[in-house]
Amino acid sequence: MHRRLDARAPGFAAEFDRLVEAARDTDAQVSDVVAQVIAEVAKNGDTAVATLTQRFDRIDLAERGFEIGAAEIDAACANVSPELMAALELAATRIRAFHEKQRPADHDGTDAAGVRAGYRWTPVDSVGLYVPGGLASYPSSVLMNAIPAKVAGARRLVMVTPTPDGRLNPLVLAAAKLAGVDVIYRIGGAQAVAALAFGTATIPAVDKIVGPGNAYVAEAKRQLYGRVGIDMVAGPSEILVVADGANDPAWIAADLLSQAEHDPAAQVILITDDAAFVDAVAVAVDALIEKLPTGATARQSWDSQGAIILVEQLLDAVPLVDRLAPEHLELAVADPQPLFDAVRHAGSIFIGRHTPEAVGDYVGGPNHVLPTGRRARFASGLSVTDFMKRTTFLECSAAALAAIGPAAQTLAEAEGLIAHAESVRVRLNS
Numbered sequence: 001m002h003r004r005l006d007a008r009a010p011g012f013a014a015e016f017d018r019l020v021e022a023a024r025d026t027d028a029q030v031s032d033v034v035a036q037v038i039a040e041v042a043k044n045g046d047t048a049v050a051t052l053t054q055r056f057d058r059i060d061l062a063e064r065g066f067e068i069g070a071a072e073i074d075a076a077c078a079n080v081s082p083e084l085m086a087a088l089e090l091a092a093t094r095i096r097a098f099h100e101k102q103r104p105a106d107h108d109g110t111d112a113a114g115v116r117a118g119y120r121w122t123p124v125d126s127v128g129l130y131v132p133g134g135l136a137s138y139p140s141s142v143l144m145n146a147i148p149a150k151v152a153g154a155r156r157l158v159m160v161t162p163t164p165d166g167r168l169n170p171l172v173l174a175a176a177k178l179a180g181v182d183v184i185y186r187i188g189g190a191q192a193v194a195a196l197a198f199g200t201a202t203i204p205a206v207d208k209i210v211g212p213g214n215a216y217v218a219e220a221k222r223q224l225y226g227r228v229g230i231d232m233v234a235g236p237s238e239i240l241v242v243a244d245g246a247n248d249p250a251w252i253a254a255d256l257l258s259q260a261e262h263d264p265a266a267q268v269i270l271i272t273d274d275a276a277f278v279d280a281v282a283v284a285v286d287a288l289i290e291k292l293p294t295g296a297t298a299r300q301s302w303d304s305q306g307a308i309i310l311v312e313q314l315l316d317a318v319p320l321v322d323r324l325a326p327e328h329l330e331l332a333v334a335d336p337q338p339l340f341d342a343v344r345h346a347g348s349i350f351i352g353r354h355t356p357e358a359v360g361d362y363v364g365g366p367n368h369v370l371p372t373g374r375r376a377r378f379a380s381g382l383s384v385t386d387f388m389k390r391t392t393f394l395e396c397s398a399a400a401l402a403a404i405g406p407a408a409q410t411l412a413e414a415e416g417l418i419a420h421a422e423s424v425r426v427r428l429n430s
């Protein structure tokens, strides 16, 4: 049974704290398994990747090969219907147009002291794109990963995706070809993330790993950060819907289940100011779950992570939203703008009754790879700048050094770092 909370009831604060602190993606068991997988791949490379892939995805890489080659990709593309291809192309066009606006500007200027200072952006050389493939397949995540990488100018795009029991949606390969991915390996989970971080005889190490995944994938990226760059921790999906009682309960139930069907660990929450609507949505959720092919997953998520919170008035939702910092926030209310203006922490916001989060998963334009587990407090969705880094630069003429150097010398001496002071002083006195 999902949780029900009433913001006006005594004990609400403690109950809400428990909801906020409920760990879904970093529990000790997941963390230990991932640490073990990473250690095995670091030590035994391809052999460990093959053994773990046999264990978790039940496929024999010695027989199938690690890489998905051009012939397999072309055959898959030939099987994609024109209607699907058109939808994929529409998605790609819209995602590209949105991300092209994110290209950052360089800066190069000379200040009043005559010092030239600035920064310039350059792309990361090689990136690993994680495309999930355990419970569902994610052609849309191929586009969301690869298109911003291409817009940034990353030179080499290495994609990994698991193929449990050999299953692979041809649209995943069509999306990879459309987006310009360079090489694809049929591996997933923490072992794929570790292979991309360390490199193996078959799989080249990359500079940065991006993309979403389940708790194991997200934890592997978290543990490997530092050895390799990561975009963020993007784990099991989340949605928080703020809805008034004027909504059709079936619409809101579908929105909640759209994220619950991703993973038993997905978290879906409704906040409303209408007590009757609480019951209506709960009934609609139960009715829709029965009809979904993904109902078993959605049921586990709804029962174990789902919650409905009743508030006195809609603006009371704002501090609750900010505490939860959800991956997705839907504002299904008559006048969403005041809520939109007030909320500070959310990965992506969907404004008004006619903007279901699902449209953003595919064709909206903004990226659907987003921080989860309350990390929208400090992290942002995948963007072009995740595939770039900023190098600053400085140039002093003799006159400029004369203007600012003495203060540097003074500070270096105060820190007791005399070689620092000396490297400025010798130039000032030349």
Ligand SMILES: NC(=O)c1ccc[n+]([C@@H]2O[C@H](COP(=O)([O-])OP(=O)(O)OC[C@H]3O[C@@H](n4cnc5c(N)ncnc54)[C@H](O)[C@@H]3O)[C@@H](O)[C@H]2O)c1
Pocket: 033, 056, 057, 131, 132, 133, 134, 135, 136, 141, 162, 187, 188, 189, 190, 191, 212, 213, 214, 215, 216, 217, 234, 235, 236, 237, 262, 263, 266, 327, 368, 369, 370, 371, 372
């Ligand atoms: N936050 C985001 O931006 C975002 C976007 C899209 C999808 N998602 C999330 O991505 C996830 C996709 O999950 P998925 O499972 O379908 O695919 P996945 O590719 O992320 O995970 C499948 C892999 O997990 C590993 N695994 C499974 N059970 C394991 C176990 N018990 N021990 C060790 N490893 C194990 C296996 O190696 C398997 O190949 C969902 O949680 C979904 O909500 C998040």
Ligand SMILES: N[C@H](CO)Cc1c[nH]c[nH+]1
Pocket: 138, 140, 141, 236, 237, 238, 259, 327, 361, 368, 369, 370
């Ligand atoms: N909702 C997911 C992000 O949490 C993204 C996605 C891809 N396909 C469907 N949904």
Ligand SMILES: [Zn+2]
Pocket: 237, 258, 259, 262, 358, 361
């Ligand atoms: Zn989704």
